[in-house]
Amino acid sequence: MGAWSGFAVTFRQMFRRRVTTSYPEEKRQKPVRFHGRHVLNRYPDGMEKCIGCELCAGVCPARCIYVRGRENPPGAPVGPGERYGYVYEINLLRCIFCGLCVEACPTEAITMTHLFEMSVTRRRDAMYTRDELLMDAEGTVPHPQPPGPLADLDELRRPDGWMRATSPSGRAAYEGVVAWTPIAGWGLPPAERGQSAPPAVEEGEG
Ligand code: SF4
Ligand code: SF4
Structure with a gap:
C-alpha cells in the first residue's frame, strides 16, 4: 500500500507546474x-x-574586505577627494552577499551587479582585487568566466536595485526618483520601481 501511495504522489506531480529550469540555457529573470x-x-x-x-570593510560581517587609502597625488589625482583606495580586495569565498558594504559606502563606489556565475578552480582566483573590481571607462570589468551562456556579461550593467534601505531614497515616497550618481560607461541608471513599503514617518514630521 505504501508503494502505491508513493506512485500516487509521483503521478500528481506530473501535472503540476515545473519549478526547475534548464540552466544555463534557460535563465530566470532575476529580482531587481x-x-x-x-x-x-x-x-x-x-x-x-x-x-x-x-567603511565597507568596517561594516562587512564576514570580514572579507581589505582596503587601504592613500593621498591623491596632487598632480594626477585618481579620485575627486583627498584620498583614494589604492588597495581593494574582496575574498568572495567568505562573502555572504548581504550588501552591507554597498549600504555603507558614502560615494556609491562599491555596488553589486546581477552576475553570479563566478566559479573558479583556484582559491586565490576568488580574491578579487582592484584589477578585477575597478571598471574601465566603458563600465566593464574583467570576469573569470568568458562571455557565453554561463556568464551573461551584460548582467554587470544591472545593478542590485537603486533604493537603499537605510537612506531616504529607500522610502516608498522616493519611488521613481533617481538617487544615484551617473556611472562611467553606464550613465544614470534608472530609478527602481515597485517599492511597496509604506513611507517611514520621521521624527518631527506630522
Ligand atoms: S556583501 Fe560581502 S563584502 Fe559586502 S558586506 Fe556583505 S559579506 Fe561583506
Ligand atoms: S569609498 Fe566606499 S568602497 Fe571605498 S573604502 Fe569607502 S566605503 Fe569602501
Whole structure:
C-alpha cells in the first residue's frame, strides 16, 4: 500500500507546474535587488569613486574586505577627494552577499551587479582585487568566466536595485526618483520601481 501511495504522489506531480529550469540555457529573470558580484565604480569623467574610507570593510560581517587609502597625488589625482583606495580586495569565498558594504559606502563606489556565475578552480582566483573590481571607462570589468551562456556579461550593467534601505531614497515616497550618481560607461541608471513599503514617518514630521 505504501508503494502505491508513493506512485500516487509521483503521478500528481506530473501535472503540476515545473519549478526547475534548464540552466544555463534557460535563465530566470532575476529580482531587481539580486545581489551578485561586486564592482568598483567610476564617475563619468573617469575619476574613481572610492575614497579609501574603509567603511565597507568596517561594516562587512564576514570580514572579507581589505582596503587601504592613500593621498591623491596632487598632480594626477585618481579620485575627486583627498584620498583614494589604492588597495581593494574582496575574498568572495567568505562573502555572504548581504550588501552591507554597498549600504555603507558614502560615494556609491562599491555596488553589486546581477552576475553570479563566478566559479573558479583556484582559491586565490576568488580574491578579487582592484584589477578585477575597478571598471574601465566603458563600465566593464574583467570576469573569470568568458562571455557565453554561463556568464551573461551584460548582467554587470544591472545593478542590485537603486533604493537603499537605510537612506531616504529607500522610502516608498522616493519611488521613481533617481538617487544615484551617473556611472562611467553606464550613465544614470534608472530609478527602481515597485517599492511597496509604506513611507517611514520621521521624527518631527506630522
Ligand atoms: S556583501 Fe556583505 S559579506 Fe560581502 S563584502 Fe559586502 S558586506 Fe561583506
Ligand atoms: S568602497 Fe566606499 S566605503 Fe569602501 S573604502 Fe571605498 S569609498 Fe569607502
